[in-house]
Amino acid sequence: MMQTRTPKPGDVETRLRSARAGEDGLERATQRLMGRVRDQRLADVSYAAVDSPFGPLLLASTERGLVRLAFPEEDVDGVLERLARRVSPRIIESASAFDPARRELEEYFTGTRSGFEIATDWTLISDFGRRVLRATCEIPFGGVSTYKEVATDAGSPRGSRAAGNALGSNPIPIVIPCHRVLHTGGGLGGYGGGLERKRWLLELEGALTPRLG
Amino acid sequence: MSVNGPPPFQRFLDEHRVAVWRFLVASVGPSDADDCFQETFISALRAYPKLGRDSNLRAWVLTIAHRKALDVYRARARHAVPVAEPEQFERDSQPPPAARDEELWGAVEDLPQRQRSAVVLRFVGDLAHREIAAAIGCSEDAARRSLHEGLAKLREAAPA
Numbered sequence: 001m002m003q004t005r006t007p008k009p010g011d012v013e014t015r016l017r018s019a020r021a022g023e024d025g026l027e028r029a030t031q032r033l034m035g036r037v038r039d040q041r042l043a044d045v046s047y048a049a050v051d052s053p054f055g056p057l058l059l060a061s062t063e064r065g066l067v068r069l070a071f072p073e074e075d076v077d078g079v080l081e082r083l084a085r086r087v088s089p090r091i092i093e094s095a096s097a098f099d100p101a102r103r104e105l106e107e108y109f110t111g112t113r114s115g116f117e118i119a120t121d122w123t124l125i126s127d128f129g130r131r132v133l134r135a136t137c138e139i140p141f142g143g144v145s146t147y148k149e150v151a152t153d154a155g156s157p158r159g160s161r162a163a164g165n166a167l168g169s170n171p172i173p174i175v176i177p178c179h180r181v182l183h184t185g186g187g188l189g190g191y192g193g194g195l196e197r198k199r200w201l202l203e204l205e206g207a208l209t210p211r212l213g
Numbered sequence: 214m215s216v217n218g219p220p221p222f223q224r225f226l227d228e229h230r231v232a233v234w235r236f237l238v239a240s241v242g243p244s245d246a247d248d249c250f251q252e253t254f255i256s257a258l259r260a261y262p263k264l265g266r267d268s269n270l271r272a273w274v275l276t277i278a279h280r281k282a283l284d285v286y287r288a289r290a291r292h293a294v295p296v297a298e299p300e301q302f303e304r305d306s307q308p309p310p311a312a313r314d315e316e317l318w319g320a321v322e323d324l325p326q327r328q329r330s331a332v333v334l335r336f337v338g339d340l341a342h343r344e345i346a347a348a349i350g351c352s353e354d355a356a357r358r359s360l361h362e363g364l365a366k367l368r369e370a371a372p373a
Binding site: 008011012013015016017018023024025026028029030032033036037042043047077080081083084087088089090091092095 | 219221222224226230231234235246251255259334337368373
């Protein structure tokens with residue numbers, strides 16, 4: 001510091017610095033703050049971790065609905081940073097904001113729900129992506145389609161590859177069922193969350209027969 | 214949508230809430246710190262999207278906290294309560310603060326406003342002279358002087 005001598009314990013400077021120790025009341029103040037931010041809807045994006053058979057999923061919502069669903073291996077800080085830049089930096093953690101989504105996902109994963117009712121926010125999806133994913137949302141639970149078909153439905157019959165890219169960058173997988181789109185030749189194609197998960201989801205929905213062994 | 218905005222608010226809050234809390238407890242005392250803490254972070258949240266990526270977030274939020282602390286001092290002065298009384302009230306209503314150096318913090322409270330702000334921002338908020346100057350709204354030299362004068366008074370009022 002600006003002192004030339006070394007401060008001894010008991011010096012005014014040392015005593016002032018020791019005020020940094022006390023944190024009684026900080027947790028309560030933080031919880032009260034978060035409650036006010038939620039009640040007055042001061043944040044633009046909320047997020048929370050939600051359990052699933054794949055591990056904890058990161059869910060993020062705006063006022064309009066679910067804007068992002070990230071698989072466990074995705075870097076949480078990175079996902080939140082991108083949301084800060086592309087949606088709003090007013091992002092807070094809020095477990096209670098996801099009670100309906102948590103319930104619907106749990107029902108889906110246990111086989112008692114075949115469609116989602118929670119609202120979605122398509123802010124992160126490009127124009128062409130919207131057309132492709134809108135077509136994807138039309139594929140029913142238990143059904144499948146092909147890259148070529150959804151490209152055609154999106155208005156680009158020759159855009160299979162572009163449709164594949166749009167599906168691969170689906171920001172809300174599972175809820176927007178991009179796992180139901182397969183290769184035109186019958187192969188599984190790709191999946192942002194990994195092919196094992198795509199197969200698992202299709203088996204859960206009864207669209208694929210479980211492999212033996 | 215800004216390319217170079219601040220980090221997610223939750224991360225900003227997690228990183229700076231301890232510094233803000235300690236600063237407020239030192240500035241306005243434990244009983245007013247909670248309300249000031251709310252006001253500080255709610256103001257910060259409202260203004261948040263306008264910040265740039267390279268903003269000094271710690272100095273920024275301590276500047277807001279400093280303004281909220283001044284509001285508390287102004288309100289106390291308006292209610293024309295003798296200086297000792299709110300403190301007395303605090304002592305009665307709070308559980309005995311384990312290690313709060315009452316002699317010293319009483320003396321801090323008695324400092325002129327600018328000296329008090331400079332001392333608390335420096336030693337509790339850990340801000341550099343330049344950041345203290347920005348928070349108070351004075352020159353760096355003036356901040357340095359206020360800090361020096363405040364410390365001299367404290368040494369006299371609360372000797373080790």
